[in-house]
Amino acid sequence: MIQKSIAAFVVFYLIAFFIGGWGDIILVSLKARCSLCFRLAFGGCLLMLLGMAICFAGSLFGIYASTGVLIIAFAVSVVGILSVIVRRRMGIRGSYGADTRIGTADMLWLSVIALVIVFQIVAVIRCQNDNISALRGMGTAALVYDTGILSVNEPVFLFIGAVSSVMHVHPLALVHVIMPAPLILLYYLCYFEVIRTVCITWRKTLIALTAVLMLNIWGFLSEKMIPVTLLLTWFGFWVFIVHGILNIAAVIVINYLQAYRAEDNEDDHEDGYSEEWDMKKHKIVNARNLAIGLGILAVLLVATVFVLNNKINRLYAATVNLQDDINSRCSIYEFKPDGGDTEGYLIREGDGTVTFIGGGGPDNTDSLRDFLSKYGNSVENWYTYGDDDDNAGAMHDLIEEQSVFVQNAYIIDRKEITDLK
Amino acid sequence: MxxxxxxxxxxxxxxxxxxxxxxxxxxxxxxxxxxxxxxxxxxxxxxxxxxxxxxxxxxxxxxxxxxxxxxxxxxxxxxxxxxxxxxxxxxSSGENVLSSDMNAVAENELHIPSQLVEAMDAVLDDSDAPSVLTMPGWGLYFDAYSSAFTLMFDESEEDISGTNEYVRNAYNELKKNHPDMKKVADSSHACGCEYVVLSSDLWPEVPITRYGYELFYETGPYVVYKEVKAP
Structure with a gap:
């Protein structure tokens, strides 16, 4: 398994490097500097996207997992070759020079950060987390692995299932032993790129990266947030989006805005327009602030709707089973004819069995009939204190009328009880 | 408001x-x-x-x-x-993911307790498409281990609320230390579960063997019962 892990790691980053050329193309077109880290990060994310998209598309046609992987390999080859062609046409050089600004102390710090990342990877491989819900969705991968066929389901687990099927490794083993190293490192490369784009200096970059490392270690917030916790579900779709795609998107947007700002600064001859633009920027009620205000209002409205909907659903869930809950418990009810003394007790058990004790004389017949009608008019066991009219008169009348069905009737012998005392 | x-x-x-x-x-x-x-x-x-x-x-x-x-x-x-x-x-922004409270050394590369793997293998050896009722939370292990298992439930409590009465009854009973095994067995029979995998930590007053299940396999804290079918 170690050999497979190492081989998978190497292959993953070779492919990432191959198709990550598109990252260089994007940065060069935005007049930004290329970097090896961004190329690998972009390529890794692109490989995951391609894999998930092709597996999902294949599942619509019910193709074999091995066929899906072949299609992925073909797509990767085409994308990679296209990137090589486009890079050559754009004159992008393939060399990535080392950053000479980094000092010895920064190198040491970077080494410590790398060690912590390796520690995290080893920890997730060697340790088994108690949060079983992190495995939600792995059933899809197991299905693909067992049947060898892609069926419509979550794309990321289809991809995992397809890869595990081809590698002849159980999806759980793939996820827990083989995938942590390439994926966790990939996400940290994404973080490194976005932080370096913002922070510029190595000192600030390393401080920020250290903070991110610690945030991931102290990253368990709640059961609901497990799908975005990197060190619990590094193989999940939402981790890919939050820790991968959003970081890459941030890098691209920042570089785009930087290029846009550079173009804007070149247009110095439009003084009148820029003066008017300056005036507009300093006005409080302008389009931008209005948009921000409307956006906040929209968020508040959506939150209100969400909260109200949640409350209504919870109330419904609480009440829908309320009657069942009441019926499922053992309950005792007092029989008090005309609000007077207690003449009997009705016990209703969880399974609906009714037992009645007492009842009194014929005077109680009408009240008892109304009382028992609320509980189904069927009594499994009826206990009376004697067979005379005063104790069992009501019971006799109800049985003769056939208004109540009594399965068993018992007479409690008071003399026996007194003797026992 | x-x-x-x-x-x-x-x-x-x-x-x-x-x-x-x-x-x-x-x-x-x-x-x-x-x-x-x-x-x-x-x-x-x-x-x-x-x-x-x-x-x-x-x-x-x-x-x-x-x-x-x-x-x-x-x-x-x-x-x-x-x-x-x-x-x-x-x-203070969250809890330590790598703490010893939340983690144990993995017993195997699947990160599933080895004895549970043995129990699942025993069931798979006995039946090609076993239908299983198991403890709340264990279902995800079964689901991730093999697609051959048909589970009565593997979801969280929120998802259970939308299911039928038998599933809810079984789920609620198995969350107790002293479950009513008659209800569990009735739910299991009603849903067609051939195997019931329980924890040996349970202390039912009446064992499930009284209600149409027999002991099939036991390893560590995992006990597997199989439905007794009339000849």
């Missing part, structure tokens, strides 16, 4: 973010970056939640380090203090 809405928002906050303070840290980080000298075109960094917090921490510490007005000792003390505050804020 407003109080109820705020109460619901707070409940949702606690449900999603627990006792952590990541959202607060993120909001503070956005504010720090806004008042610092971060360029306008770099503000899309907020697309990355952890990246924003990291950059804010770096901005704060760098600002203190770069201050030339105070002496070197004062700067060092300020750096230490601000770093300590940042570390404390980060450490």
């Amino acid at each position: 407003i109080r109820e809405l705020l109460g619901e928002l707070y409940t949702s906050y606690r449900l999603f973010l627990g006792n952590g303070t990541v959202l607060t840290l993120f909001a503070v980080s956005v504010a720090v970056l806004a008042v610092s000298d971060i360029a306008l075109h770099k503000r899309p960094v907020i697309l990355s939640v952890l990246g924003t917090i990291g950059c804010a921490v770096a901005a704060v510490i760098d600002k203190i380090t770069g201050s030339k007005e105070s002496s070197a000792v004062q700067r060092i003390l300020c750096v230490i203090f601000s770093s300590a505050v940042c570390v404390l804020a980060i450490v």
Whole structure:
């Protein structure tokens, strides 16, 4: 398994490097500097996207997992070759020079950060987390692995299932032993790129990266947030989006805005327009602030709707089973004819069995009939204190009328009880 | 009305973010970056939640380090203090994922208890498509291990509320230390579950073997019962 892990790691980053050329193309077109880290990060994310998209598309046609992987390999080859062609046409050089600004102390710090990342990877491989819900969705991968066929389901687990099927490794083993190293490192490369784009200096970059490392270690917030916790579900779709795609998107947007700002600064001859633009920027009620205000209002409205909907659903869930809950418990009810003394007790058990004790004389017949009608008019066991009219008169009348069905009737012998005392 | 809405928002906050303070840290980080000298075109960094917090921490510490007005000792003390505050804020933002409370050494490469794997293998050897009722939470192991299993339930309590009465009954009973095995067996029979995998930690008053199941396999804390079928 170690050999497979190492081989998978190497292959993953070779492919990432191959198709990550598109990252260089994007940065060069935005007049930004290329970097090896961004190329690998972009390529890794692109490989995951391609894999998930092709597996999902294949599942619509019910193709074999091995066929899906072949299609992925073909797509990767085409994308990679296209990137090589486009890079050559754009004159992008393939060399990535080392950053000479980094000092010895920064190198040491970077080494410590790398060690912590390796520690995290080893920890997730060697340790088994108690949060079983992190495995939600792995059933899809197991299905693909067992049947060898892609069926419509979550794309990321289809991809995992397809890869595990081809590698002849159980999806759980793939996820827990083989995938942590390439994926966790990939996400940290994404973080490194976005932080370096913002922070510029190595000192600030390393401080920020250290903070991110610690945030991931102290990253368990709640059961609901497990799908975005990197060190619990590094193989999940939402981790890919939050820790991968959003970081890459941030890098691209920042570089785009930087290029846009550079173009804007070149247009110095439009003084009148820029003066008017300056005036507009300093006005409080302008389009931008209005948009921000409307956006906040929209968020508040959506939150209100969400909260109200949640409350209504919870109330419904609480009440829908309320009657069942009441019926499922053992309950005792007092029989008090005309609000007077207690003449009997009705016990209703969880399974609906009714037992009645007492009842009194014929005077109680009408009240008892109304009382028992609320509980189904069927009594499994009826206990009376004697067979005379005063104790069992009501019971006799109800049985003769056939208004109540009594399965068993018992007479409690008071003399026996007194003797026992 | 407003109080109820705020109460619901707070409940949702606690449900999603627990006792952590990541959202607060993120909001503070956005504010720090806004008042610092971060360029306008770099503000899309907020697309990355952890990246924003990291950059804010770096901005704060760098600002203190770069201050030339105070002496070197004062700067060092300020750096230490601000770093300590940042570390404390980060450490309190959530729980340690790698702590020993939440983790145990994996017994195998599947990260499933080995004895549970043995129990699942025993069931798979006996039947090609076994239908299983198991303890709440264990279903995810079965689901992830093999697609051959048909489970009565493997979901969380929220998902259970929408299922039928038998599933709810079985789920609610198996969450107790002293479950009513008659209800469990009735639900299992009604849903056609051939195997019942239970924990040996349960203390039912009447064992499930009285209700149409026989002991099939036992290993460690995992006990497998099989439905007795009339010849």
